Amino acid sequence: MQVVKILRQWQYYGLALVGLITACSPVPKGLEQQQLFVEQQLENNPALAKHQLDLGKLSIYSRSQGTPTLATVVWVHGTPGSWSDGAYIIGSPSLTDDMLVYALDRPGWGLSQAKQQGLDVSDFESQAHFLLPWFKQIKSMNPDKPLVIVGHSWGASLIPSLVSQSEDIDAALLLAGALDPSLAKPRWYNKFAGSVAGAWVLSQFDIGELLLDSNKEMYNLAPGLQNSAQELAAMGIPTIVIQGLDDGLVDPLNARYAKQHLPKSNSRVIELEQQGHLLQIESPALIEQCIRALLSQRFQDCY
Template sequence: MKKALGILLLLSACEFRMDDETARKNLEPSVKIQFGDLAVGDRNVHYAFVDRQKEHLLVFVHGSPGSWNAFIDFFKADTLLHEFDMIAIDRPGFGGSGFGAAEPSLEKQAYQMNEVLKGFSGKQIILIGHSLGGPVIARMAMDYPNAYKGLILVAPSIDPELEEEGWYRKVISTEVGAFFTPKEFEVSNAEILTLKKELEEMLPLWKQIKIPTIVIQGTEDALVSKENAAFAKTMIPDSLLYVNLLEDANHFIPWSHPEEIVKAIRQLADRN
């Protein structure tokens, strides 16, 4: 995952966390959002959800840094709200899931997400992961192959060969570097430092993905190479994979092209 310092500094001004009460006010009265916390081992996993007893459950997993509210606009979308239940989860170290304490292991992150989703049993589950959320949901499908109906990988960091080790990451990981780094980026840095190794460990597991998968990737993504989409083609059979390359789109597809994600959701929901 390539991130220039200038972009990091720009993003540091963004609001990555939103407290539950602010989110509630942002969504109500049209959306009756609920919040939950689940203890998984020594971790707390925080999540937001709308449960109207629909057949399909959409699960949104954010990138790095980020939090569940990266997808708050999808909770407002009438076309989704009336047809799907939705849940967005704070990954470990972000939002309300042990903020500041990184969890570099994708296997452990996948386990934590899956434990939360056990509370929504009986639904057809579609996983949507943006950026680093992409390999997290891929790992979920690898480790729990019978639990999910489909995957939507949005600008995902999945090819270990494309992971570059920026010099600034080692600086951030020092005591002095951490002092001058916003906590969200300190956590992000910790999990991205080990991402290449984590993705290498996943290489023999891709064959365990047996569900339809859609990759949405921008051709002008400066943070995650579009070649990650090509990698997906080598790992997932053509019968299960559809790649949607968006011309001139950058990394921030959930906000610039949300309609493409909605279209992908419908494709998977309608597939038998």
């Protein structure tokens, strides 16, 4: 369990460090409470099944809980992150009462690691290469039930690309995701971390290597969004985008970009006043509301 403890630490302190160096917003107090919730209620809870799907060069780790009476829901985290970022989603009794909820470690994060050293999976193409067969496997277990993908931050940015390549995803909820390539350029702290001096500074921390991996993903974000406008326009499934207007990590103008390109007939874009980046911590009840709104296609119920 020592590995799990270390992963929890880098996830918490990594997000804290990002918040501090951006000087955009304070780290939410709820982040530490979420970590305690994971350790006390989820990590060793036998009700949360553990899965490790072998995909050749990499295996994907996930946890699941619930009953797929209504749907299957998949949580996809941002960067840095792990399955436990969706703690209040997979740990919600009201949600798991009639839905089977999965929370995964994205390729390259947590326990979803490459079998060979040096395999880089930090770009959109590599993420999709491993995630698409994983989704196919999950969908095949309950093919008659809709599969809803819920992505946060970098995980939300991936969704239009994944949907464009998959028939297994039936609805999508994008939380605080960068979608506009012009707004996803590396910032000063990304450039600092990518420099020799920055790499040396980060190497002095126990979590330095993981923070550098996070920075590598951020550099791959903008190139991965080059087809974002076309992919958003082609989203033929029920889609809801939620963006906080006090988000210090993802530009709130991404919401306008989504509204401009998504089909109006099957989508809704919500901009929340006084909402920061960590929607899964600060607004889990809203996320559940919006999942149910997607399934009923009553978008007005997501508010």
